[in-house]
Amino acid sequence: MLRGGMITYFDGNFVDDAEATVSVRSRALNYGLGCFGGVRGYLADDGKQVLVFRLDAHVKRLSESAKVLYLRMPGSLPEIGELHLELLRRNDVHYDVYMRPLLLHNSNAMAPILDENTTSFTIFCLPLKRYIDKDSIDVCISSWRRVADNAIPARTKPTGAYLNSALARREAFDGGFDEAILLTDSGKVSEGSAEHVFMVRRGTLVSPPSTQDNLDGITRRSLIEMAADLGIPFAEREIGRTELYVTDELFLCGTGAQITPVKSVDHRTVGDGDIGPVTRKLQQYFDDVVHGRVAKRKAWLFPVWG
Numbered sequence: 001m002l003r004g005g006m007i008t009y010f011d012g013n014f015v016d017d018a019e020a021t022v023s024v025r026s027r028a029l030n031y032g033l034g035c036f037g038g039v040r041g042y043l044a045d046d047g048k049q050v051l052v053f054r055l056d057a058h059v060k061r062l063s064e065s066a067k068v069l070y071l072r073m074p075g076s077l078p079e080i081g082e083l084h085l086e087l088l089r090r091n092d093v094h095y096d097v098y099m100r101p102l103l104l105h106n107s108n109a110m111a112p113i114l115d116e117n118t119t120s121f122t123i124f125c126l127p128l129k130r131y132i133d134k135d136s137i138d139v140c141i142s143s144w145r146r147v148a149d150n151a152i153p154a155r156t157k158p159t160g161a162y163l164n165s166a167l168a169r170r171e172a173f174d175g176g177f178d179e180a181i182l183l184t185d186s187g188k189v190s191e192g193s194a195e196h197v198f199m200v201r202r203g204t205l206v207s208p209p210s211t212q213d214n215l216d217g218i219t220r221r222s223l224i225e226m227a228a229d230l231g232i233p234f235a236e237r238e239i240g241r242t243e244l245y246v247t248d249e250l251f252l253c254g255t256g257a258q259i260t261p262v263k264s265v266d267h268r269t270v271g272d273g274d275i276g277p278v279t280r281k282l283q284q285y286f287d288d289v290v291h292g293r294v295a296k297r298k299a300w301l302f303p304v305w306g
């Protein structure tokens with residue numbers, strides 16, 4: 001029987017969160033072998049329905065990560081998508097929610113081996129309003145370089161690579177900043193510790209391509225399409241470090257961060273320090289899209305109820 005905690009999906013069953021555990025001997029834990037996703041559901045304006053944002057794209061990305069990392073998806077893409085929705089129903093979710101699907105190399109054998117036959121699959125969920133709880137943030141350029149896709153494939157959201165994110169975040173917090181932006185080994189802007197980077201320079205929205213040792217971001221891809229809906233010019237290109245010091249607007253984005261404006265980089269004020277007009281426009285449109293107020297983008301939303 002459930003003991004009043006959240007319900008979690010774990011290897012074929014919906015169980016009490018406390019029962020969804022792995023051994024301390026697991027390779028997944030000892031070597032960081034696995035990958036994960038991060039999916040959001042938004043409470044709709046009626047106060048009951050929950051709309052999961054781009055569930056199909058998240059499941060597809062998870063399957064691509066699995067392919068790169070020799071993990072096995074335990075079902076077809078629609079089946080895995082349905083498990084996410086069922087998890088929210090089992091938890092009677094009527095609030096803003098975050099889901100974390102996790103594929104692990106869950107064997108106790110000693111050695112960092114990637115073997116698809118030992119895959120464990122779990123999805124847990126939690127209420128989540130804001131991942132970064134500030135209207136705008138101060139960031140630094142990290143002294144840590146983003147882990148190269150050729151070393152640990154950043155595009156796959158690998159569990160082990162988050163040590164890189166954690167080091168950058170810790171350094172940022174210790175320096176009094178809210179977040180870090182990491183550069184590639186060749187000194188170009190890669191991404192934040194868990195967010196993509198967009199700047200606005202001379203009226204054009206700019207973001208580095210998803211080949212800059214960064215995650216293949218779903219919010220990023222969505223924002224590029226949203227910019228087109230709004231008639232905002234967009235360019236995908238490399239960004240140099242000091243461009244961030246002189247840009248007119250800057251924001252981070254991601255499933256967790258949504259659109260988080262940046263007000264300074266390495267103590268240089270971005271623009272005049274206020275949230276810029278392009279960022280505001282995108283924030284409003286993003287909010288409308290994820291809450292189902294934009295007919296053209298309803299196909300991005302997967303309703304949990306009814």
Ligand SMILES: Cc1ncc(COP(=O)(O)O)c(C=O)c1O
Binds near residue numbers: 157215218
């Ligand atoms: C390293 C990293 N970059 C970027 C993002 C944003 O990607 P997405 O929009 O797909 O959530 C995330 C996760 O949310 C992340 O972990």
